[in-house]
Amino acid sequence: MITRDLLKPGVNIKRWVLVGIIGIFLLFYGINEFINKKYLWSIKSAFPIFFIGIGVLILYIALMQIIKSFIILINIGNVDVAIDSKNFGDLIYEKRALVKGPKIVVIGGGTGLATMLRGLKKYTNNITAIVTVADDGGGSGVLREDLGILPPGDIRNCILALADTEPLMEELLQYRFKDGRLKDQNFGNLFLAAMDGISNNFEEAVQKMSSVLAVTGRVIPVTLDNMILKAKLQNGKIIDGESNIPKAALDYNSPIEEVFIEPIDAKAIKEALFAINGADAVILGPGSLYTSIIPNLLVREIRDALDKTKALRIYVSNIMTQPGESDDFCVCDHIKAIHKHAGCKVVDYVLVNVGKLSNELEEKYQKDNSNMVNINEKEVKKLGIEVIKSDFVKIQKGYVRHDADKLAAIILETIMEKKLFYDKKRIVEYFYLSQRLKEHKNK
Incomplete structure (x- = not known):
């Protein structure tokens, strides 16, 4: 079954096997010339060494391409390699x-x-x-204005996406208050805002929250500067604020020509x-x-x-x-x-x-x-x-x-x-x- 799949037209394994055989032939030819002609390390030894080098290079390329083709066949399901998924x-x-x-x-x-x-x-x-960190709408925008922190919403979503947590914990951190002064605020945003309060900066707060939630990999804000997104529409109007840009483009019936940020020299x-x-x-x-x-x-x-x-x-x-x-x-x-x-x-x-x-x-x-x-x-x-x-x-x-x-x-x-x-x-x-x-x- 595997052999038949490997020899299918278009797989290219036959071609690279042939190339590999040529490489082996050149390799052994060079070795044979080097030993039998007793060139040792004289100037004349360059001739067999050249064939040895070319043979090794061709064999190496052929092996890499054969392995690559084999892996592609595994991906598309044409080759089945049995491994005990519960153990090894x-x-x-x-x-x-x-x-x-x-x-x-x-x-x-x-x-x-x-x-x-x-x-x-x-x-x-x-x-x-x-x-x-350009978001200025919704609950993130409120926290940004009230507490002077960078908007936590997009970062919170990425942290939760990479987190290894129980479903109940994720449900809690995604919970949005429905009444009172906290109406429309997300608990995860408040959690990150609180973490920012006990950290030296927002980047450290993100790292601490990631550690608490056992995050796979890292989540990093693009900058720690208070980045404001602005847009110039084709009619010349300048729009301030990420949340206002699409709405203004529709209201003025004028597409976005370009966007820019303040400060222009925000540091990554x-x-x-x-x-x-x-x-x-x-x-x-x-x-x-x-x-x-x-x-x-x-x-x-x-x-x-x-x-x-x-x-x-x-x-x-x-x-x-x-x-x-x-x-x-x-x-x-x-x-x-x-x-x-x-x-x-x-x-x-x-x-x-x-x-x-x-x-x-x-x-x-x-x-x-x-x-x-x-x-x-x-x-x-x-x-x-x-x-x-x-x-x-x-x-x-x-x-x-x-x-x-x-x-x-x-x-x-x-x-x-x-x-x-x-x-x-x-x-x-x-x-x-x-x-x-x-x-x-x-x-």
């Missing part, structure tokens, strides 16, 4: 694959980011969430920069384009780090357009807006949805002037960006959301496929990640 498999996975899993940095804010984190934490412990937290520099992959989104994703790129040190990192840079496109922010935007328009504000290319791959909605749900969204984001693949490729397609649609309480498990699986598959050749020492971790991916696909 789980033990190795927990001790090796999670602890030494891919280093992933996610950048953004809002519910989309938290949703993705819930999926990613099943595959790696090495997650850093860099979260916007150093740990965020270290994480980006050492990452295997940096994920932008999913989330509101102008109010969740781009604000992070307006912190100069963050966009500079993204420009220089050797990590895979992946943008997760939204499934639906957002009224007041991305009306009639295709995937290409989203990426152009990101690059415009970053001042450089920060996206190498884009994950796009090809799943469909029911007619009833699509009509519901169209009544709110929201449509599915058009891919326009040719235009995206003109930007030098590779398009990765999948069905990410999940319906929750009548709303379209990204499926956390499917999204995480595609991200991990992309990292393994694109990074495996360069990370030879981590083949064992990639193998068990492949097993885990297959387990989730079979559920």
